[in-house]
Amino acid sequence: MDGETALRARAGQIARDDLGYAKLRPAQAEAAAALAAGQDCLVILPSGAGKSAIYQIAAIALGTPAVVVSPLLALQRDQADALRARGLTAVTVNALSGRRARDEAAALLSSGETGFVFLAPEQLAREDVRAILARSGVRLFVVDEAHCIASWGHDFRPDYLRLGSVIDAFGERPAVAALTATAAPPVRQEIADRLGLRDPRQVIRDFDRPEIHLAVRQFHRAGDKQQAVLDTVREQPGSGLVYAATRNEAESYAALLKVRAYHGGLSRADRARAQEDFERGGTIVATSAFGMGIDRGDVRFVVHAAVPGALDEYYQEIGRSGRDGKPAVAICCYRSEDLGLRRYFASSLPDHDDLVAVARAVDQPLGRRELATRTGLSPGHLAGLLNLLEAAGAVRLRRQVEPAGDSDPQEAASRAEQIAGQHRSVERSRVEMMRRYAEMTDCRRRFLLRYFGEPVSGACGACDNCDAGRSQPLVPTGLVSPGERVTHHEWGAGLVLDAEADRLTVLFDDYGYRELATPIVSDRHLLTLQ
Numbered sequence: 001m002d003g004e005t006a007l008r009a010r011a012g013q014i015a016r017d018d019l020g021y022a023k024l025r026p027a028q029a030e031a032a033a034a035l036a037a038g039q040d041c042l043v044i045l046p047s048g049a050g051k052s053a054i055y056q057i058a059a060i061a062l063g064t065p066a067v068v069v070s071p072l073l074a075l076q077r078d079q080a081d082a083l084r085a086r087g088l089t090a091v092t093v094n095a096l097s098g099r100r101a102r103d104e105a106a107a108l109l110s111s112g113e114t115g116f117v118f119l120a121p122e123q124l125a126r127e128d129v130r131a132i133l134a135r136s137g138v139r140l141f142v143v144d145e146a147h148c149i150a151s152w153g154h155d156f157r158p159d160y161l162r163l164g165s166v167i168d169a170f171g172e173r174p175a176v177a178a179l180t181a182t183a184a185p186p187v188r189q190e191i192a193d194r195l196g197l198r199d200p201r202q203v204i205r206d207f208d209r210p211e212i213h214l215a216v217r218q219f220h221r222a223g224d225k226q227q228a229v230l231d232t233v234r235e236q237p238g239s240g241l242v243y244a245a246t247r248n249e250a251e252s253y254a255a256l257l258k259v260r261a262y263h264g265g266l267s268r269a270d271r272a273r274a275q276e277d278f279e280r281g282g283t284i285v286a287t288s289a290f291g292m293g294i295d296r297g298d299v300r301f302v303v304h305a306a307v308p309g310a311l312d313e314y315y316q317e318i319g320r321s322g323r324d325g326k327p328a329v330a331i332c333c334y335r336s337e338d339l340g341l342r343r344y345f346a347s348s349l350p351d352h353d354d355l356v357a358v359a360r361a362v363d364q365p366l367g368r369r370e371l372a373t374r375t376g377l378s379p380g381h382l383a384g385l386l387n388l389l390e391a392a393g394a395v396r397l398r399r400q401v402e403p404a405g406d407s408d409p410q411e412a413a414s415r416a417e418q419i420a421g422q423h424r425s426v427e428r429s430r431v432e433m434m435r436r437y438a439e440m441t442d443c444r445r446r447f448l449l450r451y452f453g454e455p456v457s458g459a460c461g462a463c464d465n466c467d468a469g470r471s472q473p474l475v476p477t478g479l480v481s482p483g484e485r486v487t488h489h490e491w492g493a494g495l496v497l498d499a500e501a502d503r504l505t506v507l508f509d510d511y512g513y514r515e516l517a518t519p520i521v522s523d524r525h526l527l528t529l530q
């Protein structure tokens, strides 16, 4: 038996004996074995595919403490409880934890024994936490929901930007596991770059969810769409999930459907009640605040009363249906005006003078409150400007805001503006890809999978366009193929996602998704292969 085979067998044994999992999927065994051998891992598996088992097994195989960074506090608590119930040591540390939890975590990390410390990302801003980590004997560092590190991702969390430097600061570098349920190719690359992954094993499986039937119903009038959402939900045989755009919309649909609503404006107790109700088999109307960490197999439908601003988000949300492998439906009720609104939200650019004022005010390390007083800007507005100035290399965001380099405030502001402009361009292009999905007459699944970098060619036979006989066979362009890197004279480097006779879809590194007319690209030689 070679090393890897032996490690996989050991992974299966740990899963059974120590953690009580009946069976390990090949992807789980592969990732756990690679981590146990000290190799970095980028794991992209759909929600519910057992990503947590991977690091649990690896940590036990390594016999050392593991640190797990995750933004989902409720989920951290559940996982820690489950591990403790198995007789393992697990501590959660977040903004709500007291001194005792911190001390317990520090003791576990310095003991070098098997155990789990679940950290909320904002804890990494604390110098004391960073110092304890750097000295510790941690051999496994886990970044859950790793797509949150992608600054152009749909779920960006600035706290995640610190992870790379935290990993670098370890005396002896641990194996790093980056886990996520969704990541288009550029997001994968950004995760690997920002975490500084070394030759990572990429375990990417099961992107296609053939059990979910895809459909879009298009409307012109808001009232028609609302009625269709209600009718659609009422005619579904099982129970499921309805996504609404705003808190008000969620409340109003919930009242009409006589089910519970879930959104960020509810009290914690009400949210918990709604989630419990859902986990017991009820239908729920929610905003995008709902979903991460849900563990229910028999969700039979996901109906969108409003489309999200990106396919990444859409795919993650519909992926919550049919996890038991039985048929489910994803129905998107769509008005093109809904995306107009998204585009508006994605379009605000920072004010040049505000950027200059902040860059100028940071002439020494300052607290954020002091900075807000000095500049007269609200904390929320200030946070956005600081992220841009950090990306522009003008400040460093630690516990205090520190000046970085000695750049001129005007220049720093211009760089930050340029970065904001690129972000906006990418955001808008994401919205356009969502629009394309909603309005297309071709196979929707093929388009979705290609968006995520899967080179499928056949039509799926399980979407509304395939049902109606509208999907077309793919004709190679003879020009470029999906997966190839290309350069455009204006937009720079990019990745070909889709190549059809009439149109090419390219994801440009700096400008986002662009669609190009194939005959024009061909005639004018607009793209060169890299």
Ligand SMILES: [Zn+2]
Pocket: 442, 443, 444, 445, 446, 459, 460, 461, 462, 463, 464, 465, 466, 471
């Ligand atoms: Zn199809």
